[in-house]
Amino acid sequence: MRKAVPALVILGLLLALGGAWGAPAETADGAGHGGPVVPVLLGLIVILLAAKIGGEVFERMGQPAVLGELVFGMALGGLGLLGFHGLDFLKASVGIEILAQLGVILLLFQVGLESNVGEMLSVGWSSLLVAVLGVIAPFFLGWGVSAWLLPDEETLAHVFIGATLCATSVGITARVLADLGKLSARESKIVLGAAVIDDVLGLVILSVVSGTIAAANSGGSLDALDTLAIIGKAVAFLVGALLIGGWLSRRVFRLAGFLKVQGILLALALSVCFLLAYVADRIGLATIVGAFAAGLILDGVQYRELGEKTKHKIEELIHPLCSFLVPVFFVLMGLRVDLSSFGQTSVLGFAALLSLAAVLGKMICAAGVIERGLDRLSVAVGMVPRGEVGLIFAGIGAQLTLHGRSVITPPVFAAVVVMVIVTTLVTPPALKITLARGDRKRGGARPVPEPEPERPAVPLG
Amino acid sequence: MRKAVPALVILGLLLALGGAWGAPAETADGAGHGGPVVPVLLGLIVILLAAKIGGEVFERMGQPAVLGELVFGMALGGLGLLGFHGLDFLKASVGIEILAQLGVILLLFQVGLESNVGEMLSVGWSSLLVAVLGVIAPFFLGWGVSAWLLPDEETLAHVFIGATLCATSVGITARVLADLGKLSARESKIVLGAAVIDDVLGLVILSVVSGTIAAANSGGSLDALDTLAIIGKAVAFLVGALLIGGWLSRRVFRLAGFLKVQGILLALALSVCFLLAYVADRIGLATIVGAFAAGLILDGVQYRELGEKTKHKIEELIHPLCSFLVPVFFVLMGLRVDLSSFGQTSVLGFAALLSLAAVLGKMICAAGVIERGLDRLSVAVGMVPRGEVGLIFAGIGAQLTLHGRSVITPPVFAAVVVMVIVTTLVTPPALKITLARGDRKRGGARPVPEPEPERPAVPLG
Numbered sequence: 001m002r003k004a005v006p007a008l009v010i011l012g013l014l015l016a017l018g019g020a021w022g023a024p025a026e027t028a029d030g031a032g033h034g035g036p037v038v039p040v041l042l043g044l045i046v047i048l049l050a051a052k053i054g055g056e057v058f059e060r061m062g063q064p065a066v067l068g069e070l071v072f073g074m075a076l077g078g079l080g081l082l083g084f085h086g087l088d089f090l091k092a093s094v095g096i097e098i099l100a101q102l103g104v105i106l107l108l109f110q111v112g113l114e115s116n117v118g119e120m121l122s123v124g125w126s127s128l129l130v131a132v133l134g135v136i137a138p139f140f141l142g143w144g145v146s147a148w149l150l151p152d153e154e155t156l157a158h159v160f161i162g163a164t165l166c167a168t169s170v171g172i173t174a175r176v177l178a179d180l181g182k183l184s185a186r187e188s189k190i191v192l193g194a195a196v197i198d199d200v201l202g203l204v205i206l207s208v209v210s211g212t213i214a215a216a217n218s219g220g221s222l223d224a225l226d227t228l229a230i231i232g233k234a235v236a237f238l239v240g241a242l243l244i245g246g247w248l249s250r251r252v253f254r255l256a257g258f259l260k261v262q263g264i265l266l267a268l269a270l271s272v273c274f275l276l277a278y279v280a281d282r283i284g285l286a287t288i289v290g291a292f293a294a295g296l297i298l299d300g301v302q303y304r305e306l307g308e309k310t311k312h313k314i315e316e317l318i319h320p321l322c323s324f325l326v327p328v329f330f331v332l333m334g335l336r337v338d339l340s341s342f343g344q345t346s347v348l349g350f351a352a353l354l355s356l357a358a359v360l361g362k363m364i365c366a367a368g369v370i371e372r373g374l375d376r377l378s379v380a381v382g383m384v385p386r387g388e389v390g391l392i393f394a395g396i397g398a399q400l401t402l403h404g405r406s407v408i409t410p411p412v413f414a415a416v417v418v419m420v421i422v423t424t425l426v427t428p429p430a431l432k433i434t435l436a437r438g439d440r441k442r443g444g445a446r447p448v449p450e451p452e453p454e455r456p457a458v459p460l461g
Numbered sequence: 462m463r464k465a466v467p468a469l470v471i472l473g474l475l476l477a478l479g480g481a482w483g484a485p486a487e488t489a490d491g492a493g494h495g496g497p498v499v500p501v502l503l504g505l506i507v508i509l510l511a512a513k514i515g516g517e518v519f520e521r522m523g524q525p526a527v528l529g530e531l532v533f534g535m536a537l538g539g540l541g542l543l544g545f546h547g548l549d550f551l552k553a554s555v556g557i558e559i560l561a562q563l564g565v566i567l568l569l570f571q572v573g574l575e576s577n578v579g580e581m582l583s584v585g586w587s588s589l590l591v592a593v594l595g596v597i598a599p600f601f602l603g604w605g606v607s608a609w610l611l612p613d614e615e616t617l618a619h620v621f622i623g624a625t626l627c628a629t630s631v632g633i634t635a636r637v638l639a640d641l642g643k644l645s646a647r648e649s650k651i652v653l654g655a656a657v658i659d660d661v662l663g664l665v666i667l668s669v670v671s672g673t674i675a676a677a678n679s680g681g682s683l684d685a686l687d688t689l690a691i692i693g694k695a696v697a698f699l700v701g702a703l704l705i706g707g708w709l710s711r712r713v714f715r716l717a718g719f720l721k722v723q724g725i726l727l728a729l730a731l732s733v734c735f736l737l738a739y740v741a742d743r744i745g746l747a748t749i750v751g752a753f754a755a756g757l758i759l760d761g762v763q764y765r766e767l768g769e770k771t772k773h774k775i776e777e778l779i780h781p782l783c784s785f786l787v788p789v790f791f792v793l794m795g796l797r798v799d800l801s802s803f804g805q806t807s808v809l810g811f812a813a814l815l816s817l818a819a820v821l822g823k824m825i826c827a828a829g830v831i832e833r834g835l836d837r838l839s840v841a842v843g844m845v846p847r848g849e850v851g852l853i854f855a856g857i858g859a860q861l862t863l864h865g866r867s868v869i870t871p872p873v874f875a876a877v878v879v880m881v882i883v884t885t886l887v888t889p890p891a892l893k894i895t896l897a898r899g900d901r902k903r904g905g906a907r908p909v910p911e912p913e914p915e916r917p918a919v920p921l922g
Contacts, residue, residue, distance in 0.1 A: 035558070035562065035860055036555055036558060036559055036562075037558070037559050037562035037563060037566070037748065038739060038742050038748065040559055040563075041566075041735040041736075041738055041739040041742075041748070042735075042739050044731070044732075044735050045732050045735045045736050045739065048728045048731060048732050048735075049728070049732055051728065052720070052722055052724070052725055052728045052729075055722040055723075056720050056721065056722040056725075059721050059722050060721065065722050065723065068722075094497055094555055094556065095555070095556070095559040097496070097497060097498070098497055098498050098501055098556040098559070098560075099559075101496065101497075101498035102498060102501075105498070105502075259513070259517050260517065260520050260521065261513055261516040261517040261520050261526050261529075262516075262526065262784070263513070263784035263788075264513055264517075266781055266784050266785060267509045267510070267512065267513045267784070267785075267788075268513075270505070270509060270785060271505075271506050271509050271510055274502040274503075274505050274506045274509075275502075275506050277502055278499060278502040278503050278506065281499050281502075287498065287499065287502070317781045317784075318781075319781075320727055320778045320779075320780075320781045320782055321781055321782060321785060323723070323724035323727050323728070323778075324727060324728075324731060324782060327724075327728075399496055
């Protein structure tokens with residue numbers, strides 16, 4: 001961490017620079033004729049440095065880098081409370097917003113690329129049961145907590161808050177399991193399979209909730225039939241994208257093999273991703289649903305047609321784009337947390353209960369493991385982290401309005417961010433404990449040799 | 462080319478889609494809640510497909526892909542003349558503009574990364590003389606043509622048009638020489654060295670001209686002292702960036718070697734690029750000057766500190782970003798050409814004379830080759846293509862205003878685009894002819910075995 005200090009000094013200098021010159025507006029002021037890209041450049045420097053310093057600090061504490069991006073984003077946003085307003089332009093910049101949205105679209109595309117439909121279908125009933133229980137329980141717990149503590153909000157707002165508790169972050173769990181050398185254990189396979197199914201279920205719930213909110217805004221009532229229609233649309237989109245899109249893009253990609261021009265693979269992959277994201281938006285779903293479907297499609301295509309090598313190639317080409325744009329999303333989410341709302345004890349209480357609901361809700365997953373002799377508690381703990389997906393849902397909720405009011409208000413957004421941070425922070429140490437306990441139970445037999453941990457386990461917080 | 466037909470069909474379907482749904486505005490219209498990123502997604506799909514289809518068609522005609530991007534962009538822009546306005550939103554979209562600007566910043570960063578300062582200083586007097594002659598002659602020829610044909614424009618506009626004729630496109634010449642197996646010939650080294658020096662000289666001229674325009678706008682007069690001050694500032698920036706920036710970033714990158722977080726190399730490289738681009742803009746230079754300087758700095762750093770392997774790594778990480786964003790710039794430049802201005806014969810005449818000035822101006826480069834026994838005509842022909850740099854200058858000129866009027870008006874912009882296309886189209890076949898002639902003169906001795914050309918030489922136009 002000592003090594004991160006000079007980087008912090010540089011970030012400080014940059015902030016001073018931004019402050020001294022003021023927020024670079026899009027108006028020409030004598031010097032500077034670069035147009036709207038100039039403030040975006042300054043914003044990107046601050047965001048990239050904050051993301052990497054935050055990521056480094058959290059990785060050294062044994063935590064996922066994404067948390068560091070979020071927390072350092074919150075810290076940058078909190079500078080406004082200390083009277084420094086040189087970065088306020090970041091929150092309002094359309095350019096940064098568009099880059100962040102492209103980042104989250106590419107992230108879900110990447111998640112889709114890494115999820116294999118065939119594997120998803122083969123992980124068996126345990127994964128499916130774990131996933132369904134792990135979606136239903138937190139959803140209703142979150143709804144209940146929200147209805148209890150925020151009686152003035154509309155029912156749909158409670159439902160939306162419940163939805164932010166559904167998803168499981170594949171990335172964080174997979175990372176912890178890999179660090180512990182447990183990726184090939186049966187429990188791990190159940191957790192990872194369930195996390196992927198959770199993504200799909202979560203996206204369907206998100207579609208239903210946002211669709212219902214759109215219907216409510218246009219004055220329609222929300223009967224069961226409409227809800228069923230939206231579920232049908234979401235499922236039809238995903239299945240249709242997989243079947244028709246898969247068939248079509250297999251042909252397009254085979255054709256592209258005959259082209260000579262450079263960069264055709266990346267351009268086609270991005271086009272498919274952007275097209276499905278766009279179509280998803282036009283039919284009333286979230287753009288990320290389309291991006292995820294595009295990832296699933298292209299994973300299958302590459303795998304079947306061009307073999308392992310080219311499949312890795314799409315992911316490798318997408319990787320630098322994600323590495324540039326995804327942190328923009330997480331730092332911006334952190335920036336948008338209104339730290340002053342934590343001054344209200346009610347917000348802190350709501351955040352605490354929401355976090356509790358999020359953790360307890362996933363404990364029910366243990367009941368979904370139908371195979372015998374497995375470490376059910378580890379499976380349940382592995383399902384706890386919400387990571388990026390909860391945040392993405394909250395971000396969408398903050399943009400949606402119901403009867404002229406944000407569905408996710410700034411204090412609720414802050415509480416959801418706390419829930420995401422808590423569930424993610426709790427998982428790595430808890431999983432280490434439950435897995436060790438499970439190994440002892442089985443008489444010390446360790447299915448996979450556990451490597452000497454590189455970093456000391458650090459207490460939470 | 463037959464293989465590109467299905468892709469054209471898909472592009473057509475997309476255009477129909479865009480037309481039927483209309484330009485997706487940023488306002489919510491029932492379906493769709495994805496915010497400002499949604500129209501950008503549609504725009505990116507159209508741009509990426511147009512870029513790749515255009516690139517493919519032109520590559521198959523033995524021409525550089527960048528021309529295809531430009532021409533297909535012009536074709537998309539021309540759809541408006543045929544009564545199709547579904548793509549008009551592309552020209553006005555701030556999101557697409559920002560992505561295009563990031564693309565051109567990354568392109569100049571990449572050019573900088575590929576230029577080696579040490580190599581630039583070692584190519585000797587021939588390269589320097591060729592470069593200087595090849596900047597001065599077209600500059601004054603272009604100025605003269607503009608002053609003659611556009612007597613109503615201000616002197617500074619003529620000067621700016623002259624500036625767009627200065628630069629040489631390293632990329633296109635290098636590509637043709639590589640295709641002919643001539644990259645290691647002495648003539649090629651002179652051309653490539655001179656092209657890099659041209660980039661620097663061109664950027665200095667651009668800085669001076671834009672700075673003078675800014676001074677003129679704020680009511681100041683433009684005496685020789687001010688011009689010298691701007692030259693001083695530009696040179697000081699480049700030298701300062703190379704010395705201080707090189708020293709500083711060498712330390713930062715060495716430090717970054719101790720960091721564990723993923724993506725640190727890309728994040729730091731982008732931060733240096735964006736920071737210098739931002740600083741360049743704040744002191745009144747163009748953002749691309751800073752991006753080029755950043756590339757020069759990081760090329761040196763990587764080379765000295767971390768060896769060949771990591772040096773390639775920065776370029777490899779930047780490559781997918783460029784592959785995504787650079788075509789956005791060229792297609793957008795094509796889109797912005799007002800095809801209807803070609804209906805005026807005066808514009809066509811201006812474009813023809815400007816192209817002639819651009820070609821003849823570079824012929825004087827032959828006099829700069831001081832070594833004996835070399836093929837001077839090939840050196841001069843190699844300096845002809847303007848490619849991306851001329852376009853970038855014209856794009857900047859279109860954004861600058863002088864006394865409330867664009868420095869580069871739409872008809873002049875169209876003429877500059879024609880000049881860029883003509884000089885670039887002429888070079889590959891002309892270079893093949895002069896190099897073959899030079900080989901015959903030397904008694905058929907071919908310094909490097911010339912591979913069987915893969916594609917037949919296609920007549921111009």
